[in-house]
Amino acid sequence: MVLTVRQDSKPNNHPLWRDGHQSLQLPALKEPVDFDVVIIGGGFSGLWSAFHLLERDASLSIAIFEAEEIGFGASGRNGGWVSSDYPVDPFTLKKRHPNSDIEGFWDLMRSAIDEIGDFASTHAPTANFRKAGSLVFARNQAQLTRLQSSLFGKKRLLGKQETQSMLGVDGAIGSLFDPDCATVAPYPLLRALAQHLISRGVAIFEKSEAQLDEDSLRVNGHLVKCRKRIIATEAYKAPSRKQIPIYSLMVATSPLTSEQQSSVTRIPGLAFMEALHNVNYAQMTHDGRMAIGGRGARYPFGSRLRSRKESKESVHNQISSLLGKWFPHLGEWSVTHRWGGPVAVRWNWESYLFFDSKTQTGSIGGYVGDGVTISYLSAKALADCMLGGEKYMKMPFIENQSRKWPIEPLRFIGANALVSMVKLADHEERLTNRESLIYKGASLLIGK
Numbered sequence: 001m002v003l004t005v006r007q008d009s010k011p012n013n014h015p016l017w018r019d020g021h022q023s024l025q026l027p028a029l030k031e032p033v034d035f036d037v038v039i040i041g042g043g044f045s046g047l048w049s050a051f052h053l054l055e056r057d058a059s060l061s062i063a064i065f066e067a068e069e070i071g072f073g074a075s076g077r078n079g080g081w082v083s084s085d086y087p088v089d090p091f092t093l094k095k096r097h098p099n100s101d102i103e104g105f106w107d108l109m110r111s112a113i114d115e116i117g118d119f120a121s122t123h124a125p126t127a128n129f130r131k132a133g134s135l136v137f138a139r140n141q142a143q144l145t146r147l148q149s150s151l152f153g154k155k156r157l158l159g160k161q162e163t164q165s166m167l168g169v170d171g172a173i174g175s176l177f178d179p180d181c182a183t184v185a186p187y188p189l190l191r192a193l194a195q196h197l198i199s200r201g202v203a204i205f206e207k208s209e210a211q212l213d214e215d216s217l218r219v220n221g222h223l224v225k226c227r228k229r230i231i232a233t234e235a236y237k238a239p240s241r242k243q244i245p246i247y248s249l250m251v252a253t254s255p256l257t258s259e260q261q262s263s264v265t266r267i268p269g270l271a272f273m274e275a276l277h278n279v280n281y282a283q284m285t286h287d288g289r290m291a292i293g294g295r296g297a298r299y300p301f302g303s304r305l306r307s308r309k310e311s312k313e314s315v316h317n318q319i320s321s322l323l324g325k326w327f328p329h330l331g332e333w334s335v336t337h338r339w340g341g342p343v344a345v346r347w348n349w350e351s352y353l354f355f356d357s358k359t360q361t362g363s364i365g366g367y368v369g370d371g372v373t374i375s376y377l378s379a380k381a382l383a384d385c386m387l388g389g390e391k392y393m394k395m396p397f398i399e400n401q402s403r404k405w406p407i408e409p410l411r412f413i414g415a416n417a418l419v420s421m422v423k424l425a426d427h428e429e430r431l432t433n434r435e436s437l438i439y440k441g442a443s444l445l446i447g448k
């Protein structure tokens, strides 16, 4: 198997989360090496895998190889929602996996949020982990109907008044509040995690691209020996029909004045989004900026990563225009940061953990746009599997097989039809106040 991080060029974008935090500038691999465990990929999946392995067996020698630098991938660029959200709803998941423990899965997701919070409060104070819940608000009846049918766990439906007391959003008629969600500045968290691992003896190499085939693992051309290996490269894999990259883009504003901030929310750390089909997500940062993201960039033919997709002006404008619609009273604000990145999507929109006991190779990923919490849980489960445990065997992501995406140009047509259709579906719902028929049709095209 050949792994690759092929991009056409370096992304021309600037995540807010990098401000004030220099790169770690870790060494590249320059000679053959031998470790107990080798991890490929320096994002949350790779780093939490090392963390959990060490929690279980502190004597392991572990190396992490990152082709670019720590935080280059989605882990350094995301929207900072640490949530128990999952791309497939619990009712569908139960039908698909009758023998899995779906309630147990969500319990573990919720605990993972708190465990990440414990780590952040001890080791990553500048990540500003704040657990205040998430508010998904409805601005039309169709959205509200959808929220009413997605109640589960500790989520609560809020009426118009209560919604507007939490978030000063124009036109909100109700919302779904989930107390189990935190917000964080992701790059400082990941950076602190890397430093913590280094202090515990993990060797982390940057500018060190791994090439794995049946017989050997080479990094920067040097032979790397190991007893176990983990592949945590998420969207940055050689193009294939197993997964497609979908782009999520973000903008951040300059800090709002204190009056502007309190007109939006008085709840520090609240995560919020509109119940649109076109995915969106926002938080107000600890220094009073709006950081908001969403989808809308087109899928690249052949699943080839294209850096220009990460900074598409029209998509950035469309995302920032949401702020104007939600908070028309805000007055003046300006966009200071724009960025984006790919997420990996399998045909079934579910994540996976595979462990081949013969080759002692594990892989985790497939998180779509909800990877911050589940990468922690998947890494914990993988560490358990690799060290002979069976605690996580009933999790729906274990050995989760998915159909492959169709061949090109069908997947290009299907994925991009979805991009256009979700926008139309939102428009349809605004006009009709009924759940979109267009969206129902679109879901069939993309495996949902």
Ligand SMILES: Cc1cc2nc3c(=O)[nH]c(=O)nc-3n(C[C@H](O)[C@H](O)[C@H](O)COP(=O)(O)OP(=O)(O)OC[C@H]3O[C@@H](n4cnc5c(N)ncnc54)[C@H](O)[C@@H]3O)c2cc1C
Pocket: 003, 004, 005, 040, 041, 042, 043, 044, 045, 046, 065, 066, 067, 068, 069, 071, 072, 073, 074, 075, 076, 077, 078, 079, 080, 081, 082, 083, 208, 209, 210, 211, 232, 233, 234, 235, 236, 237, 248, 249, 250, 281, 293, 339, 340, 341, 342, 343, 364, 365, 367, 368, 369, 370, 371, 372, 373, 375
């Ligand atoms: C704009 C955006 C917003 C998002 N918002 C949220 C959010 O608010 N909440 C949420 O839960 N999720 C969000 N996500 C998704 C989440 O960020 C990801 O699911 C998660 O960070 C994935 O972590 P990872 O470690 O698996 O992958 P990544 O962070 O992508 O790391 C993979 C790493 O592997 C490296 N690599 C690849 N191939 C090789 C190789 N051959 N050799 C060495 N290294 C290699 C890459 O360079 C990369 O750094 C968002 C994603 C994006 C792009």
